[in-house]
Amino acid sequence: MAEKRFTRRLSYTTGGLLLILIALVIAWPSLNDFINNFINKYEELDTNPQGFIDSMIYMTIKCRNIMFTGVWTTVKLALAGTAIAFILAIFMVFMRIQEPDRRDNLLIKIIKFAVNRFARFYIFIIRGTPMMVQALIFYYFGFNLFKRTGLTVSEINNIWSFFISGLFTVSLNSTAYLAEVLRGGILAIDKGQSEAARSLGMTNWQTMRKVVFPQAVKNSIPAIGNEFIINIKDSSVLSVIGVMDLMYATKSVGGIYYRSLEIYCVAALLYLILTYLSSLLLKYLSSRLDVKAQGIPSSN
């Protein structure tokens, strides 16, 4: 039944896409002309037009390479940052949920206590400070560290580039939030699930890995997607350390033309497109996986 419904939906989707494709092929020559004319019209202008919308379009077209690099960098930061953070968050949440058990031996008790406290401390610090401050600290910390190895400034800038340290920041920041997301997911799984597993002789670890965690991750997918959308927006603070993201690109373009309001409106529009497309994608993914999606989330 479900399969049938799925194939039907698939055929609607492919059918729709096919129609659009055919329309595009037929309309391509005239569409192409239209776009080229549109771009050329603005390219040929010598000065930034007075009109608000005109000016927005003019600056975007003139500096489309910078703006595109900015968008692409933002997408890369959000995608890679969320993915890396997800992996790290799995480790972090396992540390966070460790509780010494009276049947553990002393060494295990100490280790569990230590990793639990480390995770709590990490999450506390990250969630309690702005990402902008974290970005600056990580950047300078890394820079000073490399400095000690005797590398020159340009060598350091190659290894510890703005992008790398920005990615580092997003990843470590999201790790804390995603660890809490996963912890919430784990706590939301009915205790009966783990009790059944334990009663069959499975260890705590086997129970977590085979029964609780897979269910927790599945239920967390919407929240993980939210973290991705948040990262699209919040990575804008990384422009303080010079990461060439959409925010930085916008600032540069604004600096060239002295028309800040217009270009920041372009930035807002581009961010909106990115987050909206992502939320659509998420909704689709969530419905496929039978979990509940949320709207565009507020910031961390």
Next chain:
Amino acid sequence: MTEPVIKISKLEKSFGNLKVLKGVDLEIDKGEVVCIIGASGSGKSTLLRCINLLEEADSGEILFDGQNLMDLRVNINALRQKIGMVFQSFNLFNNKNVLDNCTLAPVTVRKIDLNAARETAIKHLKAVGLGDFIHADVNRLSGGQKQRVAIARALCMEPELMLFDEPTSALDPEIVGEVLDVMKNLAAQGMTMTVVTHEMAFAREVSDRVVFMDGGVILEQGSPAKVFGSPEHARTREFLSRYLDDKK
């Protein structure tokens, strides 16, 4: 006389200030079917949960397989394999289908080859009448079917003792019978069983011994004929009459 499968003595357990078990002594022999009855809140579930260490009792002894489960050094995972537990709320693994529910523990815990585990699981699933539901999603089963899967899942570990905590309390009345039938079969095959239940007819028919718990102690126990027919204590009479009234 053979050793009992499990021997519990002076078991005590508190939750905070609430003392739930106030010194429970209970022995269960091999092949014996013991039904535990008693009012809600009398500590029946806590007793069962202490037996397979889902709760840690505060003091007392639980001897099983020659080991005291209260000893902090015993390998609880090894011991739990031999004690099957069936819960009121089934607790089937939601992320697995029927067959995988039954093979997960044998494969991960007992390291049995997956094909062999499947064969055993199918055998047990057929025995509980679910041969046609092997690949079904557990969330689509009825309560009675779920509970029968849960029983089959426990049996796949080849336990020496099966604990049932109100296995039919969450079921619609017309479905209770199918689960009780499975349990009757199991009893007939000689499985050692301890069953917390409010199904008095089942207790009377199937059990070798009925245990009445009240306020955290075992107030009286004996053959079903004795406990149901001529209870010693006023509390037992009161409970039974109230219970039989409620049911009718």
